[in-house]
Amino acid sequence: MPIDATAPYDEQNIFAKILRGEIPNRTVYEDEFALAFHDIAPQAPVHILVIPKGRYVSWDDFTAKADDAEIAGFIRAVGRVAREAGLVEPGYRLLANIGVHGHQEVPHLHVHLFGGRSLGPMLAR
Numbered sequence: 329m330p331i332d333a334t335a336p337y338d339e340q341n342i343f344a345k346i347l348r349g350e351i352p353n354r355t356v357y358e359d360e361f362a363l364a365f366h367d368i369a370p371q372a373p374v375h376i377l378v379i380p381k382g383r384y385v386s387w388d389d390f391t392a393k394a395d396d397a398e399i400a401g402f403i404r405a406v407g408r409v410a411r412e413a414g415l416v417e418p419g420y421r422l423l424a425n426i427g428v429h430g431h432q433e434v435p436h437l438h439v440h441l442f443g444g445r446s447l448g449p450m451l452a453r
């Protein structure tokens with residue numbers, strides 16, 4: 329069920345539980361600003377989720393409220409994870425779903441990082 333990107337932060341969302349260590353994940357990278365882990369239902373040979381450590385519902389919430397250090401730290405983490413996964417050449421795709429039309433399911437900002445094969449056209453028609 330897609331979420332409302334303007335809803336208040338839900339402390340019980342699955343990624344909040346992962347950040348608190350309450351449920352396991354396959355971590356690929358962690359620093360002060362970000363956690364990256366393998367998606368539980370990968371849609372490409374490489375499908376990693378990168379999430380900020382802060383309590384942000386969506387890209388909209390994050391870009392409106394996060395401070396510059398959080399934003400820089402998160403964006404740098406996304407780039408670093410892709411580099412360390414060896415994806416820069418031949419390339420990869422980033423995706424952030426936002427709200428109902430974006431089909432966002434988990435109400436904690438996450439960027440999907442897809443790679444490992446040619447990913448085809450940008451959107452299904």
Ligand code: 5GP
Binds near residue numbers: 353365368369425431
């Ligand atoms: P969304 O549709 O919100 O952009 O994507 C949510 C993603 O989170 C989906 O790709 C889904 O497979 C993934 N996901 C949902 N629950 C879990 C979980 O418990 N662990 C991990 N690693 N991924 C999850």
